[in-house]
Amino acid sequence: MSRRGANGAIGLEPELAISLYRTMRLVRRFEETCVDLVKDNEIAAVVHESIGQEAVAAGVTAALGARDYLTSTHRGHGHILGRGADPTRVMAELMGRTTGTNRGRGGSMHVGAPDLGILGANGIVGAGTPIAVGATWAARTDGGDSVCAAFFGDGAINQGVVHEAMNLAVIWDVPVIFCCENNLYAVTTSLSDMTGVPIIERAGGVGMPVTSVDGMDPGAVHDAMVEATARGRRDGTPSFIEFRTYRYSGHHTAEAATGVDYRSDAEMESWRRRDPLVTWPERLAAGGILAAGGKEAIDAEVEALIAESVRFARNSPWPEPAEVLDLAYAGGAGDGFPATTWGGT
Amino acid sequence: MARLRYLEALRKALRDEMIRDDSVIVLGEDVEAGARGMTTGLRKEFGAERVKDTPISEAGFVGFATGAALVGKRPVVEFQINTMIFQSFDQVVNQAAKFHLMSGGEFRVPVTYVFAASGAAFGNAAQHSDHPYPYLLHAGVKTVMPATADDAYGLMLSAIRDDDPVALFSPALIQGRRAEVPDEPTAVPLGVGRVRRPGGDVTVVAAGPTIPIALRVADKMAAEGIELEVWDPRSLLPLDRDGIARSVTKTGRLAVIDDANRTCGFAAEVAAFAASELFGHLRAPVQRVTRADVPISFSLPLEAAALPTAETLEKAIRATLAGSAS
Amino acid sequence: MTEIRVPKMGPTTVEVEVMELLVSEGQRIAAGDPVAEVETEKTEVTIEATAAGIVSEILVSVGDICEIGEVLCTVETAG
Numbered sequence: 001m002s003r004r005g006a007n008g009a010i011g012l013e014p015e016l017a018i019s020l021y022r023t024m025r026l027v028r029r030f031e032e033t034c035v036d037l038v039k040d041n042e043i044a045a046v047v048h049e050s051i052g053q054e055a056v057a058a059g060v061t062a063a064l065g066a067r068d069y070l071t072s073t074h075r076g077h078g079h080i081l082g083r084g085a086d087p088t089r090v091m092a093e094l095m096g097r098t099t100g101t102n103r104g105r106g107g108s109m110h111v112g113a114p115d116l117g118i119l120g121a122n123g124i125v126g127a128g129t130p131i132a133v134g135a136t137w138a139a140r141t142d143g144g145d146s147v148c149a150a151f152f153g154d155g156a157i158n159q160g161v162v163h164e165a166m167n168l169a170v171i172w173d174v175p176v177i178f179c180c181e182n183n184l185y186a187v188t189t190s191l192s193d194m195t196g197v198p199i200i201e202r203a204g205g206v207g208m209p210v211t212s213v214d215g216m217d218p219g220a221v222h223d224a225m226v227e228a229t230a231r232g233r234r235d236g237t238p239s240f241i242e243f244r245t246y247r248y249s250g251h252h253t254a255e256a257a258t259g260v261d262y263r264s265d266a267e268m269e270s271w272r273r274r275d276p277l278v279t280w281p282e283r284l285a286a287g288g289i290l291a292a293g294g295k296e297a298i299d300a301e302v303e304a305l306i307a308e309s310v311r312f313a314r315n316s317p318w319p320e321p322a323e324v325l326d327l328a329y330a331g332g333a334g335d336g337f338p339a340t341t342w343g344g345t
Numbered sequence: 346m347a348r349l350r351y352l353e354a355l356r357k358a359l360r361d362e363m364i365r366d367d368s369v370i371v372l373g374e375d376v377e378a379g380a381r382g383m384t385t386g387l388r389k390e391f392g393a394e395r396v397k398d399t400p401i402s403e404a405g406f407v408g409f410a411t412g413a414a415l416v417g418k419r420p421v422v423e424f425q426i427n428t429m430i431f432q433s434f435d436q437v438v439n440q441a442a443k444f445h446l447m448s449g450g451e452f453r454v455p456v457t458y459v460f461a462a463s464g465a466a467f468g469n470a471a472q473h474s475d476h477p478y479p480y481l482l483h484a485g486v487k488t489v490m491p492a493t494a495d496d497a498y499g500l501m502l503s504a505i506r507d508d509d510p511v512a513l514f515s516p517a518l519i520q521g522r523r524a525e526v527p528d529e530p531t532a533v534p535l536g537v538g539r540v541r542r543p544g545g546d547v548t549v550v551a552a553g554p555t556i557p558i559a560l561r562v563a564d565k566m567a568a569e570g571i572e573l574e575v576w577d578p579r580s581l582l583p584l585d586r587d588g589i590a591r592s593v594t595k596t597g598r599l600a601v602i603d604d605a606n607r608t609c610g611f612a613a614e615v616a617a618f619a620a621s622e623l624f625g626h627l628r629a630p631v632q633r634v635t636r637a638d639v640p641i642s643f644s645l646p647l648e649a650a651a652l653p654t655a656e657t658l659e660k661a662i663r664a665t666l667a668g669s670a671s
Numbered sequence: 672m673t674e675i676r677v678p679k680m681g682p683t684t685v686e687v688e689v690m691e692l693l694v695s696e697g698q699r700i701a702a703g704d705p706v707a708e709v710e711t712e713k714t715e716v717t718i719e720a721t722a723a724g725i726v727s728e729i730l731v732s733v734g735d736i737c738e739i740g741e742v743l744c745t746v747e748t749a750g
Contacts, residue, residue, distance in 0.1 A: 130408025336583025
């Protein structure tokens, strides 16, 4: 792994290295808070936590520029927050309030924000990838140099549409960075049981540069993204990056209640020892980047932000039932739509 | 005015909009060569950035169009065969059609899906003969099915200009027919039906390829003094329910002929609307003439037996004339 | 006697419109001679004679819509 600069083991600009920690901390605490809110049913249904995978979200989003795009997944809070979405409005979205990023219409799996280039999180595995290719292509026809990070998991590598999208990016020179968060499990099924060859071998046949990096190291993630985005901006080349990572939580907040058991304690423990929320600040401290008390200050700032997010969301209004049809169509749902009489007449 | 074939009218509408609006692009399988006739010559006129051949990747290129639409393009996606909708179903109904609402109104998806040579066309067998618009209606996708070249032109303009996904079905059986099309761009709004033939005895709601059937039956029955009002919704969603109501209020009798499957079909929706909202005006039960709910066989007699026909429509009309609700 | 029919044009072309008739009754034609100009929904097509002989009867007129397989004219091939 290449390392630049003179800051010990960390090759990144100090400010960036510290911001990666802050993003990871924000995502971790946001999601831990979500888990509690789901248990109390303040957040409906469940959320899919990315606890353990924060280094990928932080490293990837830190490498994107203002005009770049991102498509996210069902496990997307990290991507959204890393990209700069306001945590108070994301929390309000998760609680279904009108002040949410999507006025409560999307929820955890469908956050989108045009001003941040977030072209939707997606509840369908792999389905955001062709959308990423189309948007990035369109943005570049107007002379821009946009790139896009299209997130998906290891489970998506067996979705046909992901391969269709990768092929479109190759034949039309669209610089989408296909960001595969390999946490080894699609819900409960292990990657090795479901896929005949290593992920990057599968992707390599499509015709774009592929690489595999340590997804528990935000610096390594960031480096790989910088290389891929630079290549993409320059000549339109798409890239595929496998981020080897792990989720410490279940597939979703209610998994424990379902009684499934598919990961060994030893495996879980080996990955926990590599928790980027522990290892990264240790490295920053050892490199002299994070001064004494620096981590604690960030943690306190994040804690206040999380508390404010929950307070803001709780105090925000619910949508009115009468608004149910309002956003069905861009032009509104008028008399000609049967839905206007769904309850009979 | 010029007498254009239906398919020429679609092409003219697409070209006129491409000239008027730089954000309109067209993509699909074999659109550069114009294999389906709608895009002939457009690649040469508008270039590779606006007219794109795609691989045979229906889910991929439909999703691509959604993405392009999110950042300002108005893609027109041509499905070479209308049943290819099934391969892209997630991208149409679960992505494009839901994006506006899911995003809280932040994003718009102004995409037009054109289904060329849709429906059955004599011997294309089970996998190429469906007329799958009810699936889209059920999912809330705006859907139009022009029956004549003038409406093909006008509805194509409206579809492209609409800020939501719109599906346009161009039925194989009628896309060679000519009609007068205005020289100046004249859009036909979505959700406005049209009386194809006025009459006072029975309302016949027909659409797309069943319009010529209904008109033929109307001609025949007129000789007996039975006047059918052939009413064409043109746009299946949104649906001009007021137009249906006006006609049924006048005639008191309704037969619906629809070139799609029966269960949860378009005819079922029209019949349910009439039964619940026009009951007081109906003098006989509503009649539905549809396809049989069965895959289309290759062999021509079996294909014909599964499709709605002039004979089955005439029988239905006679049943509604004989029937009485009181 | 041979019948010259509207040939198959494509998988979803169901009918053509007769734009121009290029033969007249009593005319001697060779196989491959143009018989009629027709239009499908997409394009113009010249229908060629499938047999040599004398055109005995023309069964369609300009402007007619003909289904695939419909007889355009008959040709007397004997003598």
